[in-house]
Amino acid sequence: MKPAVKKVHSTYRISLAPYSVWSLLFVIVPLIFIAYYAFTDNNFNFTTEHITRFFTATSNLVKDDGSTQEVRTYLLIFFRSMKLAVISTAVCLLMGYPIAYIMARAKEKTQKTMVTLIMIPMWMNFLIRTYAWMTILQDTGIFNGLISAIGLGPVRIIGTEAAVIIGMVYDYFPYMVLPIYSILAKLDTRLLEAARDLGCNSISVLRRVIFPLSLPGVISGITMVLIPSVSTFYISQKLGNGKFFLIGDAIEGQYVANNLHFAAAIAFILMVILLALMAIVKYVTSKYVYGGD
Amino acid sequence: MKLSSKIYSAVIFGFLFAPIAVLLVFSFNEAKSLSVFSGFSLKWYDELIHDSNTLEALSNTLILAASATAISTIMGTFAAVGINKLRTKWYRSVMNTVTDIPMTNPDIITGISLMLMFVFVGRLFGASSSLNFGTMLIAHVTFCTPYVILQVLPKLQQMDSSLPEAAMDLGCTPMGAFLKVELPEILPGIITGAIMAFTLSLDDFVISYFTAGTGFETLPIRIYSMTKKTVSPKMYALATIIFFVTLSLLLISNVVDNKDSRKLRELQKSQKQ
Structure with missing residues (x-):
């Protein structure tokens, strides 16, 4: 390499240096700190008690009929988080795919307007969005007012799992629609014509051509909704009346109570599980979407 | 568009905008009720602009977002290069x-990972409270910079890499070639990245919540503590103002964008001729 070229390359190295150091100090090292806190006690001696506590701690769950049942506290919270997140993600996909498809098929000008309309709620803080639903779904709220007026209500929604799911779906809906839309909008329409020429009806074009081609968008939509819904706090506090503690609420609760080591342990377990989930998604994608057939 | 598509779109957008409409309407409600509209009034707005805590939180948020945007845009651009x-x-x-x-x-x-590190380092130096404006700024720069890189990198990849080389052949220093040739080419990416960084920083609650000191409250943290206690339509007034400010920002950036693409199309046309 000529000296001049070498000099140019070292200049580029230098321009990357601040970010490299920053990422090491404030991205990599903090993640190591989660593991460090998770496996140490208050005096920073090694212990697995926090991890064990996550799997073994028990408490008494009061059921609706007043009876109590002993449950594994944090395992229950964890599976509840997974369940609500998976349901919310599925609802987002079922509601979002059709609208993404309609958007991709609309005129260019309409497409732009619709994208902006989908994005506008994202510009409101999620605390405010969640709070708005709280006032709508309250026992004396607008929703109950409306359905009472047509003689159906009132129904108790706030404080149920349904309310938490509505909140999650509303907060993360755009993250599902936008990636799917961006793939569908770029889809080569000649492929659809070809499929039709070869004898596909509309449903089989959708099932055998459009949907498989849009899978990368579907998968990034699923991850972009699943990850924040699994780890959210606040939504369940506001819409679930604090009855449906989620894993994010558990971390926040331990942080507020200044149990930093246990908070770190829960965060560590959440991180490991999410990494495993992502690896599965990646494996399935590479095999199913890019691997052929 | 088919009728069924139109109906479905209307339902979805109704779902997306119903809560926002509720906020808007009830921010003008005379009574404190959040379900019965009893008359038009601006009193919640009046209360809001006299709430010094909220105003201070607003200025804190803007200072933090501006600082985080400046640092992450510069660092992110150099990193992308x-x-x-x-x-x-x-x-x-x-x-x-x-x-x-x-x-x-x-x-x-x-949020948790940064907080743990700050607390640990703070304890090493014997500080009584280790979370402050500085730790929040570090946290915001950390989550904003990747978005800047993500906006700038594609612009660099689209650029003809022989351009800066030609500049250097003609006697520019690498820095000169960067400033005079590369920077103007990637500027749109830098601006989009900076806007993204700014809005992400403004909007962030979770990471701020874990890395904020007791003395420094941003608007989302203020909203969080306001909604913990009893409900006040003052919140709605605040949300309405935020909504219209962001809406106008979005419209302005759309108009700029449209002008840009119109210019681009005219340019392409003239090149064809």
Whole structure:
């Protein structure tokens, strides 16, 4: 390499240096700190008690009929988080795919307007969005007012799992629609014509051509909704009346109570599980979407 | 568009905008009720502009967002230039992975991890409280920079790489070639990145919540503590103002964008002729 070229390359190295150091100090090292806190006690001696506590701690769950049942506290919270997140993600996909498809098929000008309309709620803080639903779904709220007026209500929604799911779906809906839309909008329409020429009806074009081609968008939509819904706090506090503690609420609760080591342990377990989930998604994608057939 | 498509779109957008409409309407309600509209009044807005805590939180948020945007835009742009030129394969993939981490990790993990480190380091130096404006700024720069890189990198990849080389052949220093040739080419990416960084910083609650000191309250943290206690339509007034400010920002950036693409189309037309 000529000296001049070498000099140019070292200049580029230098321009990357601040970010490299920053990422090491404030991205990599903090993640190591989660593991460090998770496996140490208050005096920073090694212990697995926090991890064990996550799997073994028990408490008494009061059921609706007043009876109590002993449950594994944090395992229950964890599976509840997974369940609500998976349901919310599925609802987002079922509601979002059709609208993404309609958007991709609309005129260019309409497409732009619709994208902006989908994005506008994202510009409101999620605390405010969640709070708005709280006032709508309250026992004396607008929703109950409306359905009472047509003689159906009132129904108790706030404080149920349904309310938490509505909140999650509303907060993360755009993250599902936008990636799917961006793939569908770029889809080569000649492929659809070809499929039709070869004898596909509309449903089989959708099932055998459009949907498989849009899978990368579907998968990034699923991850972009699943990850924040699994780890959210606040939504369940506001819409679930604090009855449906989620894993994010558990971390926040331990942080507020200044149990930093246990908070770190829960965060560590959440991180490991999410990494495993992502690896599965990646494996399935590479095999199913890019691997052929 | 078919009728069924129109109906479905109306239902979806109704779902998306119903809560916002509720906020808007009830921010003008005379009574404190959040279900019965009893008359038009501006009293919640009046209360809001006399609420010194909220105003201070607003100015804190703007100061933090502006500082975080400045640092992350400069650092992110230089980083993108560096990553674009990396020839070492493993270094490049390490940088890509590291850039992905703050974007894919849940906010709560990012927040907790930074908080634990700040508390640990603070304890080492014997500080009584280790969280302050500085720690929040570090946290915001950390989650904003990847978005700047993500906006700038494609512009660099689209650019003809022989341009800066030609500039250097003609006697420019590498820095001169960067400032005079590369920078104007990638400027749109830098601006979009900066806007993204600014809005992400403004909007962030979770990471701020874990890294904020007691003395420094941003608007989302203020909203959080306001909604913990009893409900006040003052919140709605605040939300309405935020909504119209962001809406006008969005419209302005759309108009600028449209002008840009119109110019581009005219340019392409004239090139064809």
